[in-house]
Amino acid sequence: MVAILLVEDDLEIAENVLLFLDAQNYQTIHLSSGEHVVESVKRSPPDLILLDLMLPVKDGTQCCKEIREFSDVPIIMLTAKVEEIDRLIGLEAGADDYVCKPFSAMELILRIKAILKRTSKKPNTNIFSVNAENLKLSYQLKSTDLTHLEFSLFNLLYQQPERIYSRGQILDLAYPDMRDISDRTVDAHVKNIRKKIISLGIVDTVIESVYGAGYRYVMPV
Numbered sequence: 296m297v298a299i300l301l302v303e304d305d306l307e308i309a310e311n312v313l314l315f316l317d318a319q320n321y322q323t324i325h326l327s328s329g330e331h332v333v334e335s336v337k338r339s340p341p342d343l344i345l346l347d348l349m350l351p352v353k354d355g356t357q358c359c360k361e362i363r364e365f366s367d368v369p370i371i372m373l374t375a376k377v378e379e380i381d382r383l384i385g386l387e388a389g390a391d392d393y394v395c396k397p398f399s400a401m402e403l404i405l406r407i408k409a410i411l412k413r414t415s416k417k418p419n420t421n422i423f424s425v426n427a428e429n430l431k432l433s434y435q436l437k438s439t440d441l442t443h444l445e446f447s448l449f450n451l452l453y454q455q456p457e458r459i460y461s462r463g464q465i466l467d468l469a470y471p472d473m474r475d476i477s478d479r480t481v482d483a484h485v486k487n488i489r490k491k492i493i494s495l496g497i498v499d500t501v502i503e504s505v506y507g508a509g510y511r512y513v514m515p516v
Contacts, residue, residue, distance in 0.1 A: 372393040
């Protein structure tokens, strides 16, 4: 049975979420503050964490950062803050996704199922691999070099298969110190990376365009 840890201090929200999780046959654990979250994850590792951003004692961002020091368990941030910077802070802390309050229980369930499905897939590193030391992509016996900027973009997508990044998120997370990078530059880098991947003999679209949303990495079959 899939175990989900819910960390939410609003008891009314927590009770409603727990009811829907139970109806989906998930095993649930509920904590109402950030005080013992890290200890709980170490003691009984869940399959997924629903983590409120604003928590008493220790906020969700700090909990997320500390969890990421020892675990890659999927984390969905629950937040009443809708500003882009707040969402980026959660993502930079290591969250896999975020849901803004108020949210529908069905939306949350769909997000949970999507992330559990995505993270259950194991990348086949025997056919496709990324070397951060020499900025190389390898496929079977072939390899290709990426520029530093191309690698920063590709590695961001590669670390979270199937997750969609908007151009704005790519600019903020892949090129945080470069103010002269534009949306068009991102598109140009994606085009160059695709050409290099094709040169390796991969016919699948590894970097997929999602209309109106951005780009995502899709593992080759």
